[in-house]
Every structure is written in structure tokens, then in C-alpha cells.
Amino acid sequence: MPIRQVVYFGNNALDQTNEPVYGILASYDDEQYTSFWEELEYGTDSVEKVPFASNYQTLRRPENAKPAMVNMLRQQLATLHYGAGTDYNVIPEPLETKYMDWSLPPFNAGYHAFAAHYDVCDVQRKIRKPSQLIPGADANIFIVGEAYSNDQAWVEGAYCTAESVLNDFFGIGPIIDNKDYPFIAPPVD
Structure with a gap:
């Protein structure tokens, strides 16, 4: 699946007596599925691939993920947890989503796997x-x-x-x- 990896974190609520706030690191992607997510970042009709951060300053903080990326992430999580064909609405709308493309300069990061x-x-x-x-x-x-x-x-x-x-x-x-x-x-x- 294009989601590749999901890491779940425990309750992150600042006040532990309030409603729990959980976090996940999803789509920690590598190898063949990066283009899958790039299409959601740039769009299919984009002639030039310009990151939505509009520059190469990846030392800045991660940007908010686009709605298409969030919906696809929810769909991938629904499929992962409940099986193919599951409606993505079974996965709650996230409180916040961020996106980071480490392959952009100055890092030009890569990943290798066997x-x-x-x-x-x-x-x-x-x-x-x-x-x-x-x-x-x-x-x-x-x-x-x-x-x-x-x-x-x-x-x-x-x-x-x-x-x-x-x-x-x-x-x-x-x-x-x-x-x-x-x-x-x-x-x-």
C-alpha cells in the first residue's frame, strides 16, 4: 500500500485529565510510492513540480497537508484497519496534518531498502x-x-x-x- 508505514503515539494531551489526543506518523514513504503522494501534492495537471511550500527552504516547518492528501491518508488507514472498500469516513477527521518532502534541497534526502x-x-x-x-x-x-x-x-x-x-x-x-x-x-x- 502507498501508506507504507504507520507509527502510533500515545496520548499527547497537555492536560492528561482532558480528552486524549493521539498522534500518528503515517505515510513515512519510501521507494516506489513517492510518486503516488507527489501527485496529491502537486496535482495531475501541474506542468512544473513546485512544492506547495513554494520554495526550497525545507528547514522551515512542515506545511499543512492538502485536503486530497488528507482524504487519501484516511482512505489508506481505513483499508489498512478495516479492509479494501471501506469508506474513509470510518477514520475520524484529523485535528491537524502536516506534510514534509525531505527530498527537496537542502537535504535532497533519499532512502534505500532491500x-x-x-x-x-x-x-x-x-x-x-x-x-x-x-x-x-x-x-x-x-x-x-x-x-x-x-x-x-x-x-x-x-x-x-x-x-x-x-x-x-x-x-x-x-x-x-x-x-x-x-x-x-x-x-x-
Whole structure:
């Protein structure tokens, strides 16, 4: 589903004796469904894709989501919780909605994920020295970075894959005891 992820937060009411106020982070989107939400942001007849914030200052606060985005979000939540074909009105109108497109400058953020049916642990281990994927090949070319780590999107992930390459391919011992903190996914027994 284009909604991809939903994170539910507990009661956020400032006065806990009043009516509860709950929050969700919905549509934390990545990969193939970003264009689905972009169409709701920009519209189908838009020649130019100009973010509704009208500028590239994403350091500003998130903007209010457009009504079409809110209704689609409600439809996606209705389908998620009650099944396909459920009227979106079963999901209450939100008190507030915000939208943020992190792919805009200055962040130009991206996201990566592994496709279904791949052994992520195996990929993490083998991609560090891609020549090991070719029988008989042995090239001293290495790939390090957060994308193939246990800490994706964090610089710490890049450090962990770099150290794992030094440990596993150059015989340099770990700087720290990594028994309880594996640098990359350990082999599955």
C-alpha cells in the first residue's frame, strides 16, 4: 500500500485529565510510492513540480497537508484497519496534518531498502567485497557505507561497515569488543 508505514503515539494531551489526543506518523514513504503522494501534492495537471511550500527552504516547518492528501491518508488507514472498500469516513477527521518532502534541497534526502525475498544479512556481508560474488574472482575493491549496515541512514553505519572491512579483509582487529554490537549482520547459523 502507498501508506507504507504507520507509527502510533500515545496520548499527547497537555492536560492528561482532558480528552486524549493521539498522534500518528503515517505515510513515512519510501521507494516506489513517492510518486503516488507527489501527485496529491502537486496535482495531475501541474506542468512544473513546485512544492506547495513554494520554495526550497525545507528547514522551515512542515506545511499543512492538502485536503486530497488528507482524504487519501484516511482512505489508506481505513483499508489498512478495516479492509479494501471501506469508506474513509470510518477514520475520524484529523485535528491537524502536516506534510514534509525531505527530498527537496537542502537535504535532497533519499532512502534505500532491500527488495523482498533477499537475505539482507547475506547481502550486507557479501557486498563489502563484490568480487566474492563472482566465482574465481578476487579484486581488492571494497564497498563501505551506511546502506549495507545495521545502522542505515546514520554515519555510524558507515563506520561499522568500514571497520568490518578492515577486520574481515585486512586482518586488523576490532577497535571495540563487537560481540554484543555487530558491525554488520552476523552470519545465520
